[in-house]
Amino acid sequence: MLSVCAMYAQKPTDYVNPFIGTEGMGHTFPGACAPFGIVQLSPDNDTIPHNVGGKYQPRVYEYCAGYQHGDSTIVGFSHTHFSGTGHSDLGDILVMPGTGAIQLNPGTATDPDSGYRSRFSHDSEKASPGYYEVTLSDYGIRAQMTASQRVGVHRYTFPQGSDGHVVIDLQHGIYNYDGKTLWAEMRVENDTLITGYRITNGWARTNYTYFAISLSQPIIEYGYTDRQKTDYKGGWGKFPQFHNFPEMAGRKLVAWFRFDTAKEPVVEMKVALSATSTEGALLNLRAEAAGKSFEQICKGTENAWNAELETIQVEGTEDQKAMFYTSYYHTMINPSVYMDVDGSYRGLDRNIHKAEGFTNYTVFSLWDTYRAEHPFLALMKPQQARDMAISMIRHQQQSVHGLLPVWSHMGNDNWCMSGYHATSVLADAITKGLDIDKEEALKAMIKTSNVEYYAGLGEYIQLGYVPLDKTATAASNTLEYSYDDWTIYHTALLAGDTKTADTYRKRAMYYSNIYDTELGFARPKYTDGSFKKDFDVRQTYGEGFIEGNSWNFSFHVPQDINGLMKLMGGDKKFIADMDELFGMDLDPKYYEDNEDITAECLIGGYVHGNEPSHHIPYLYAWTSQPWKTQYWLREVMNSKYLNHIRGLGGNDDCGQMSAWYIFTAMGFYPVCPGTDQYVFGAPYLPYMKISLPNGKTLEIKAPAVSDTNRYVKEVRLNGKPYGKMYITHDDILAGGTLEYIMSAKPNKKRGLAASDKPYSLSE
């Protein structure tokens, strides 16, 4: 069979290169998925924990997406993956085909023959949105994958005359540790239908993954082993329990299924997932895959991707188009749909809820994605953005803490990173007119911001800052809470609740309590009000900030850049600090032990590969030298986003890096989500045509743009000169033409008037 998904040229999907970011820091996966689909069917490489000095060492970081391009073996194809994260989990329901003697252990990368894994060559790999293909060279099996939102479809073509089988390993996982799988069960319902589930204690503390597998040809023999036998036998001994016995269970369950591949060399498996039940998985299987061929599902998903991607048409080099559409593609992998086709989903309280009037989503890496990913979806995918916001509110309502999601996936919160930035997403969605109940949202935001046992929040409320003696990341927590409080203030204003607005306006200024005005940077304080001594603004470790140094983090006051500038020493000093940030030669000692910050992701001391700095290039807009933004943005675009396996200068972080790319390519960026403003930078591509969700069209023109002509001389909106340093959400939704007149020289006169400056809480 031809790769059907590769037959249709000149579509946006033809430009998507799923291999971008699969080597190094990108942490993307090359496998098959549908837009916002929960099934992300992708090859896993050497994710297996290693026995280091007798201790089982799970792979926390490098295999977040299950795949590293440098590996030479594939251990199997699992159905759930993160896209671009900095912490790993998932890899649920591993399927691996084989021939000959059945092996039930994965084996090792150094000795692939010791297990079921196989060597492979990248030459045999193909990937496009919704399609992945590879040849498993140890077996001569051609493996093809596609997926709908809830169903992964495998097609294995076995060699002529081979004795083929498939292994399903329910212990396998990404960031696995001994005991991660709490329990698994599997039922062979009939010779072409398998159901089952597993429960894991992973980064999602309690994760229920149910499945239903429909087969294209009958199983002729099967069996299983439980690598960790139970002491409890009951009367099971009266059965041939491990051979052709349809009821399997165990902590470390690995099953095998033989097929008559000599007679029919192709085995197709449709694997539907559900978080509620095998009944839910069967429902999903029937709704999305029953009666459909591999080609139909693959084509359907390719069409779905094109429908999403063709809403933006761009001109540029082939590499630029690849980068653009791959970025757009990456913005629609996570968050992912987390409910059955009938709306049933598993809530934070482990109960089964029905999503009434919305689609429930999961995988919210909010410390990353509140910045650009969610604002981007609010602009281009408002229906999904609205449903994600409601999903967050439901999460809060089901949380025993009353907390909005922090870093949540699969009905759990793993509490990774800091802040309560879901408030930003809600405020932004409300500001941008998405259909969300303001009062309900505000209630969830207020409750969240008052959970006193959450990471120094009680002390923050009491003292006006998080003290360093309470929390190691006290300073960044203070900055993040303060911005989040501004989003509550802003929402309360929109909801007409002035009393709440007053309260949170004060809290939105708490950031100012930790600036050392002599030093001109943020600096953590102790409970007694004294600043930390022996403080190094370049140092990432132990200085009170999370994954960032003070030099970067001090700029994190998106709600009040004017106020911030004063604290940091005024316009000149602020500009000088930014200039130095981009220009400095940062000693590696300041970051070398941090897995999220490498030389690859730096420009001077500016860390594009990690999120806290993402808005910094745009901050020149508030100063007397706005044009400097334009210079540095192109430097970032040219160096941190390459059409190459190692093309991402940091974790894609569930679309945040990619959404940054798209906004920046358009020429503007939501520095302060919650406002209706996008702050101007400089466009990256000569032409872009945006089909807006409201049916209107916005053309963005910058015909002269180039590395030389990187400066914006003038902006014209619908033909008229436009002098403000920002464009509003309504301006964009009105459609028309946004034209950038580019130049090799900066226009140092533009955007200097106070009335042209973007939003700031203080004047």
Add this chain to the structure above:
Amino acid sequence: MLSVCAMYAQKPTDYVNPFIGTEGMGHTFPGACAPFGIVQLSPDNDTIPHNVGGKYQPRVYEYCAGYQHGDSTIVGFSHTHFSGTGHSDLGDILVMPGTGAIQLNPGTATDPDSGYRSRFSHDSEKASPGYYEVTLSDYGIRAQMTASQRVGVHRYTFPQGSDGHVVIDLQHGIYNYDGKTLWAEMRVENDTLITGYRITNGWARTNYTYFAISLSQPIIEYGYTDRQKTDYKGGWGKFPQFHNFPEMAGRKLVAWFRFDTAKEPVVEMKVALSATSTEGALLNLRAEAAGKSFEQICKGTENAWNAELETIQVEGTEDQKAMFYTSYYHTMINPSVYMDVDGSYRGLDRNIHKAEGFTNYTVFSLWDTYRAEHPFLALMKPQQARDMAISMIRHQQQSVHGLLPVWSHMGNDNWCMSGYHATSVLADAITKGLDIDKEEALKAMIKTSNVEYYAGLGEYIQLGYVPLDKTATAASNTLEYSYDDWTIYHTALLAGDTKTADTYRKRAMYYSNIYDTELGFARPKYTDGSFKKDFDVRQTYGEGFIEGNSWNFSFHVPQDINGLMKLMGGDKKFIADMDELFGMDLDPKYYEDNEDITAECLIGGYVHGNEPSHHIPYLYAWTSQPWKTQYWLREVMNSKYLNHIRGLGGNDDCGQMSAWYIFTAMGFYPVCPGTDQYVFGAPYLPYMKISLPNGKTLEIKAPAVSDTNRYVKEVRLNGKPYGKMYITHDDILAGGTLEYIMSAKPNKKRGLAASDKPYSLSE
């Protein structure tokens, strides 16, 4: 507070002594439960597995009900128990109050101070249906318990001025082993409401127990430990996770909750269970316990018991009444309701099903209970009996094997013992006119009897017997399958399916394939048709029978006693075999290693303490000496049923021993369930008045009965002499008076005519 449940005299519940059988073999528990309730709230003693030579040894047998009267400590009060079984499980959701320093381990029986357990004195214990009380002497805490069907209610009265707390141990279980609890979670929803669940891999292979706990006074401080820490932390470190943190989880979770008992010494806990979800548990809590006081719930349950028990009024000595009503009580503990108040329950396939038009039940110890317990319920509790039969059919429909329950509990089958005796229960229920879909039942029975991989069934179908080279219990399997097949034959007849009837009539005769007519006993055969050599009919071990020797098991052909008699050598030989069985001096070597057979449960070689022999005393009815039945029944009644903690001569087996007692006390017994006949023995009590479920009344009179006058001279039904050796179900349901004229001498002329003999497949 007075024990409200003890204040109302002259009710049947006053005669119930829940301590009968709590020492030794009875395996009953003294705790509180409602009729057919799933919550059986009872103290657990030394159920903790012991470390024997470095190996963790769970207690399989002696603590089946969690309690042994000889113990001197109580480890806590758990919510689920078996009544009278021979294998253990459950003990879910252990609650233990304490004062002073909080201990989170149970400690040992030899050193109770090393853990949270407490010494107690039986002097402080009281128990009646729906009520249990004890003083925990180490703490001076008075503990009182009551229960509705789905809610256990604890009342702990702490000493004046004490610093009281409660421990909830989610690792505790009966027949616990290291790792039995797969996972547990708990949420402190607010200061008077806790929810949670645990999943166990026990005798029920995968058992989900959810709970909701409502408290009478607020928690002032709480925390937990996980005895087996997980490697996976996520971002949880930002919380004070083990102290006053409302979201707990772990493999071995033990939580503690402090109360201001100095201010208010009484803490009441309402603990609702569910198999579906915490939402289901909350639903059950609201429906059965919300707004009700301890006294109201206790009184409600006492009333429910009296309503059930007063349907039979008896005369006799105080001990006889205690034995009678305790037996009746024991028939209504298992099976137990297994669904939420809205009908939701967890099926065999782990999906949540809705019980439409029936109440779903669980705990089917069918090898035991098909004999008398289910027939008794079909007679006296037809609504429950019908719903149990439908529950079994649903079980079969959800089973991936298509098997009716064998020994099932909590949505699992543990496959204990042998046969597929649910077919007997269904056949009996249909014969007795219960509202069950015959076709649906028959389909389930046929499917069950053709699962070839089940314990030699394939060979049985092929050869006409289970060969010993296939299965160690080949001979008893053959006998049991053959009877079960008769029940299918009989049901097919009733359903008008003559073709199926023909098939199963043949199979109902397969028992005859394993009788050695020279020896006059059943004897296992090999596949080649040869009998086992070196065969000992007295030997319980290794001779092809399950928990019984050939001498006992050979009589297990209830469907065809006439045919059996011929195979065993005819009337005289048959009588002689039975006489010798009751009279022999059985060498202990024949049973001493079998935990289910002890000297205490024997009469000669007849094993009343185990089920295969239960119908044997009645088999004289088919012979020329029917009167011998009458002699031996009174021997059994007098010696195996005593109003004493050690009063049961064997496991009560979920009511089977007790139902045997009640039937025998009435003077008849369902030797062959599935027929409409009850075979006459001799009455045990002088008077019995039965309020039948159809509203009619049957009086059973035997005014002259005594140990001396143990023989039945004549039977009169509604004043007319009644010569048959059986009474039919319709005769009983018609009500009226059944009078036994008793005598010190047997009437050797009664019941000899062929036309008066009970049912037999062969003439």
